[in-house]
Amino acid sequence: MSLQDVRVGFVGCGRHATEVLLPAVHAAGMDLASVCDLDRRRAQRTNRRFGAFRPYQDLRKMIDEMDLDAVLVCGPPEMHSEAATVALERGCHVWVEMPAAPTADEADSIAQLAATRGLIAQPGLMMRFAPAYRRLRDIVTGEGFGRALAMSITWWPPLRDGHDDPLLFDAPHVLDLARFMLGEIEGVCALCAAPQRASLALSFASGATGTISFVAGAARSHESVFIAGTDSLASAEDRRDLAVRRRDTDEITLWRVDSATAEGHGSTDQLGYLLEIESFGRSVLGEEEPRATMEDAAAAMRLAERVAASEEVPSSP
Numbered sequence: 663m664s665l666q667d668v669r670v671g672f673v674g675c676g677r678h679a680t681e682v683l684l685p686a687v688h689a690a691g692m693d694l695a696s697v698c699d700l701d702r703r704r705a706q707r708t709n710r711r712f713g714a715f716r717p718y719q720d721l722r723k724m725i726d727e728m729d730l731d732a733v734l735v736c737g738p739p740e741m742h743s744e745a746a747t748v749a750l751e752r753g754c755h756v757w758v759e760m761p762a763a764p765t766a767d768e769a770d771s772i773a774q775l776a777a778t779r780g781l782i783a784q785p786g787l788m789m790r791f792a793p794a795y796r797r798l799r800d801i802v803t804g805e806g807f808g809r810a811l812a813m814s815i816t817w818w819p820p821l822r823d824g825h826d827d828p829l830l831f832d833a834p835h836v837l838d839l840a841r842f843m844l845g846e847i848e849g850v851c852a853l854c855a856a857p858q859r860a861s862l863a864l865s866f867a868s869g870a871t872g873t874i875s876f877v878a879g880a881a882r883s884h885e886s887v888f889i890a891g892t893d894s895l896a897s898a899e900d901r902r903d904l905a906v907r908r909r910d911t912d913e914i915t916l917w918r919v920d921s922a923t924a925e926g927h928g929s930t931d932q933l934g935y936l937l938e939i940e941s942f943g944r945s946v947l948g949e950e951e952p953r954a955t956m957e958d959a960a961a962a963m964r965l966a967e968r969v970a971a972s973e974e975v976p977s978s979p
Contacts, residue, residue, distance in 0.1 A: 665691045665943040671730045673721055673745045674737035674759075675699040675708040683736055683759070683786075684712050686936045692943055695728045721745055725752045732756065732946050734939075736786075739764045739831060743772065746783060750775050757942045759786040761831045762956060766964035773956035784942045784952050785959035789835055790842040791934035791941065792901045793919050798887065799843055801896050801906055808893030808909075810844055813864075813872040815887050818880040821858075828858050828878035830970045834962035836874055836885075838954075841961065843889065844870050850965050852972040860969055901932055 670692050672684060687694055698718040699705040709717035718724035725733065725748070733749035735742050736759040743763035746756045750772070762785040763769040769785075776783035789795055802810055817836040821828065841847055849865040858879055864872035888897045895907045906915040919932045931937060938954065945952045 663947050663949075665940065665947075666693055668731050668943045668946050669693045669695050669729065670732045670734055671696045671698060671718075671721075671724050671728055671754075672714075673698045673733060673735045674741065675701070675704045676737065678759070679736040680708055680711070682935055683734065683939070684708070686939045687734065688712060689936050690940045690943055692939070695730060696724050698724050721748050722752070725749060725754060730754050732782075732942070734942075735759060743768050746772050747775060750779055750781055750783065753779070753781070755782040755784075755942075755946050757784045757786065757939070758956075758959075760834060760959060761963060762786075762959040763963075766960045766967055769956055769960035769963055773960060776956060782942070782945050782952055783956040784938075784945065784954055785956055786938065787835065787838045787842075787954040787958060787962070788934035788938050789839040789901075790954060791937040792932065793934075793937070794898045794901045794904050794917075794932075795839065795842070795887070795934070797917065798889070798896055798898045798904055801894075801904075802843060802889050802891065806893060806908070807896065808891040810868065810870045811890045811892065812870060813840065813844055813887065813889045814874075815840060815872070815885075816875045817885045818875075818877040818883055819885075820883050821879040827970065829855060829860055829876070830857075830966055832878055833860065833876050833966045833969065834959070836876060837965045838958055838962035839887070840864060840872055840874065841958070843887070844868060844872065846961075847965060850968055852969045855969050855972045857970075862969060901934070 694714045696716050697708045697714050698721050705717035732755040734757045735745045739761045742758045746758050749756045772783050844866045846867040847864050848867050851863040853861040859877045862874040886899050893909045898904045902919045904917040941953050944950045
């Protein structure tokens with residue numbers, strides 16, 4: 663079977679959906695049967711642009727009439743939770759852009775519903791699918807790196823449309839990246855926190871420590887990850903450039919994501935969007951286990967909620 667055998671409907675026809683996610687669905691080769699949006703004309707325009715069979719304004723009707731295997735959702739957090747619940751209750755697998763729900767508890771409820779129905783509920787944690795970060799994790803967990811001691815992450819993303827609180831709704835991405843790299847986070851302390859920025863200190867179950875600098879809406883977007891081990895240092899810049907420095911040598915191993923390593927799809931692959939959509943499709947086909955789960959989303963969201971509750975006062979781990 664191929665991803666062409668995965669029949670999907672897409673809910674939400676906003677800018678992020680039409681400029682990033684739907685092109686990724688198209689590049690993945692899925693069978694895009696329908697799109698759904700409360701704005702009838704926007705649904706019609708999006709349907710024509712991406713060659714879907716029919717536009718809808720009602721999710722329930724779309725699922726009932728189009729014989730879907732899965733539903734992909736991108737909109738406000740409240741819509742994510744509601745649409746995912748409807749899709750799961752009607753027997754569809756779901757992929758949901760982050761934040762998967764308004765709260766971590768609601769994300770847990772989606773995870774529980776999916777488990778009860780025997781269905782997949784995958785959140786849009788694209789960072790763990792980015793080629794540079796996947797390779798960085800392989801280096802850190804592979805032979806020759808040694809025990810990971812510390813990690814420093816900088817993530818300065820653009821302000822997102824529709825996200826009133828970037829700290830609560832965008833920061834879970836970088837907190838999940840930290841978990842993806844070094845494992846479970848046992849403690850998070852906000853050295854300072856405001857709705858659009860935070861400086862965080864982390865402690866991991868492995869004994870490693872970490873820091874995160876998060877700023878939404880800086881003059882230019884930027885991200886970097888530096889990880890120190892007992893035998894090596896490794897870093898990734900802007901999901902594109904990776905460098906490794908080994909103990910007792912001045913040699914530096916360099917690697918860059920380019921058109922060749924990104925399989926010709928440009929930034930959607932470099933940033934991880936295409937690869938996460940493809941992975942979701944393979945999970946629906948039963949060819950692999952989900953690489954991002956709703957439990958992952960809830961864990962990252964719960965950490966962000968602890969930071970947001972600090973209100974610029976250091977929080978206890």
